Amino acid sequence: MALLRFFNVRHFTTILTLGILTVVIPSLSIANEVLRIAGMGGTRIATSAEDAGILGNPASLVRVKHHNLAFGTTAENIHWAELPKHGTVQFTAEANIDVSPVLYYSHAFGKSGVSAGYAAKFANFVNFTFESTRAEYNRNARQFSATTDLLKHYNLLQERSWIIGFSRELGKSAAGLRLRLLRQTVNRGTMISTLNLAARHGPEVDTDAPEELIEAIVEELQFGDRVRDIVHERQPTLERTVNRLELDFGFQRPIWFDTEQPNPPLLVGILFENLLRADLVEPLPFRVGIGVAYVPQEWITVAADLWRDFGQKGVSFAIGSEFQKTWTGSVPKTVALRIGLGRTQVTPHFSSGIGLRLGTTYLEYTLMFGNFTYESYRHLFAFTLRI
Numbered sequence: 001m002a003l004l005r006f007f008n009v010r011h012f013t014t015i016l017t018l019g020i021l022t023v024v025i026p027s028l029s030i031a032n033e034v035l036r037i038a039g040m041g042g043t044r045i046a047t048s049a050e051d052a053g054i055l056g057n058p059a060s061l062v063r064v065k066h067h068n069l070a071f072g073t074t075a076e077n078i079h080w081a082e083l084p085k086h087g088t089v090q091f092t093a094e095a096n097i098d099v100s101p102v103l104y105y106s107h108a109f110g111k112s113g114v115s116a117g118y119a120a121k122f123a124n125f126v127n128f129t130f131e132s133t134r135a136e137y138n139r140n141a142r143q144f145s146a147t148t149d150l151l152k153h154y155n156l157l158q159e160r161s162w163i164i165g166f167s168r169e170l171g172k173s174a175a176g177l178r179l180r181l182l183r184q185t186v187n188r189g190t191m192i193s194t195l196n197l198a199a200r201h202g203p204e205v206d207t208d209a210p211e212e213l214i215e216a217i218v219e220e221l222q223f224g225d226r227v228r229d230i231v232h233e234r235q236p237t238l239e240r241t242v243n244r245l246e247l248d249f250g251f252q253r254p255i256w257f258d259t260e261q262p263n264p265p266l267l268v269g270i271l272f273e274n275l276l277r278a279d280l281v282e283p284l285p286f287r288v289g290i291g292v293a294y295v296p297q298e299w300i301t302v303a304a305d306l307w308r309d310f311g312q313k314g315v316s317f318a319i320g321s322e323f324q325k326t327w328t329g330s331v332p333k334t335v336a337l338r339i340g341l342g343r344t345q346v347t348p349h350f351s352s353g354i355g356l357r358l359g360t361t362y363l364e365y366t367l368m369f370g371n372f373t374y375e376s377y378r379h380l381f382a383f384t385l386r387i
Contacts, residue, residue, distance in 0.1 A: 032072055032364055032382040034102060039353030039366040040320025041340020043303035045291025046252060046269035053104040054117040054163045057250035057271050057291075058176030061113025061167035064106045073101035076378045077123075091130040098123045104163070111169035113176070120160045127153040139207055143200045144217045150193040157282060158185040167250075178248040186281040189236035196231070244278035267293045285309040299324045309345065318342035320351075331359045338366070353380075 033053045037044050044056040050065040079096040086092075104117025128150065135146035160183045167176030199220035206212050249272045254264030273287040291305040300323050307316035320340030327333045336355035343349070353366035368378040 032070070032362070033104075034072060034074060034100075035353060035355070035364040035366050035380055035382045036322070036338070038368060038380055039338030039340065039351055039355075039364075040301075040303060040318075040322055041342045041349075041351050042318040042344075043291060043293070043305045043320040043340065043342075045250075045271045045289050045303075045305045046267045046293035047291075047301065047303050048252070048267060048293070051106070052115070053106050054102070054115050054119060054165060054178070057252060057269050058115070058165040058178040058248060059167050059174040059250040059252040059269065061106060061115055061165055061176055062108055062111065062169050062174045064108040064113050064115075066107075068104075068106045070105075071101075071103045072382055073099065074380050074382070076100065076380065083127075088131055089129055090133070092128065094125070094127045096125045106165075113165075113167040115163070115165040117163050118161065119163060120158070122159075123157040125155040127151075129153070141200070142203065142205070142207070143198065144220075145199075146197045148195050150195075152191040152193070154187065154189060154191065156185075156187040159183070159282070173251065173253040176250045178250070180246040180248070181243070182246055182278065182280065182284075183241070183243050184281045185241045186238055187236065188238040189234060192231075192233045192235065194231040194233075240281050242280050244280055245276060246273075246278050246284065247275045248273045249275060263295070263298075265294060265296050267295070269293075285311050299326075305342075312345055314343075314345055316342065316344050333358055336364075 033049070033051070033055050036047075036049065037055060040047070047056060048060045048063045049056070050063070051068040051070070052060045052064050053068065053070060076098045077096050079094070081094055083092045083094060099122045100120065102117065102119045104115055104119075106113070106115035108114075129152075131149040131151065133146055133148040135144070137144045162181040163178060165176060165178040167174055199217045201213070201216035201220060205216045250269065251271075252267055252269040255266040255268065256264050257266070269291045271287075271289045271291070273289075274284045275286065277286050278284065287307055287309050289305055289307040291303060293301060293303040295301050300321070302321045303319070305318045307318075309316065318340060319342060320338065322336060322338045324334060324336045334355070334357035336357075338351070338353040338355070340351045341349065347370055349368060349370050351366055351368040353364065355362060355364040362382075364380075364382040366380040368380070370377070
């Protein structure tokens, strides 16, 4: 419950995302995998990168170059809002923060590619309510007492995944498998913290003089041992932990329009996720997607994905682009611009991002809007070092 106390602050005024040290043995890619996918609207079925990891299509691992070791974390949906008071409530507010650390290694050798890593998401939502303080003063006993309650309604989700991926070239195509060991922990309920205060002054205090009386009570509360107890009571409504295996399968095939082209301009892909349909607290639907990525030049990538989540209505889609410009010299410099849009189930979203490279230092940022409104936004940052 120490995490709940983190939220007990006055205001959240900025979105803070930690980004993170990534050490990659020589690679030409400018993007952190999390930021690349998010900035391009979530497209990942047919896209390919030289430092691919554990989040995209596992078939793309055959195209990994060099050894890639990456560690990163993002903080998203940081939100604090005071709510209207009602009844005997003196103060009410809600707070939210999602933290997602990622660690992975990927490497390709011969016609095969492998990856292994850890990905997690900690989603935390808390509603704070201060009930009206109840206070009384007993003139005959010369005693002041007060009681106040802090109610914390919490909804906490922890999802951890250990992930292994493998891909293999099949002629001109590539196929890949991803095995995930998932652990979900959900905690929902209410924490009630009751603070009881008591102060008793001496007979020399003039009870008809408010200033003198208040000063005596405050002095006793501050310097006397008058805090009798703080009672914590937890009332859980759901506490459950589940460990399950999940399996994803991916396929990619490059298409050449001209046999003299060294690199294929078009890549098509298929991705099946959650094939085992694991029984989790927060279920992950069986999902099928098809995608295409077009790379007419080295500096531009355009991608589109189409998803179908079984058991849910509607079709999801994502469209995204990335543009890169590199200046060579003693210190190479690169700028990457990303933009994307799509719809997840019935919620439309828009994203834009930028990546900056100066030598071996990379700085990236992505802004995502849900429902195309600023009220539902996410900020992602990544700081990367490559050697």
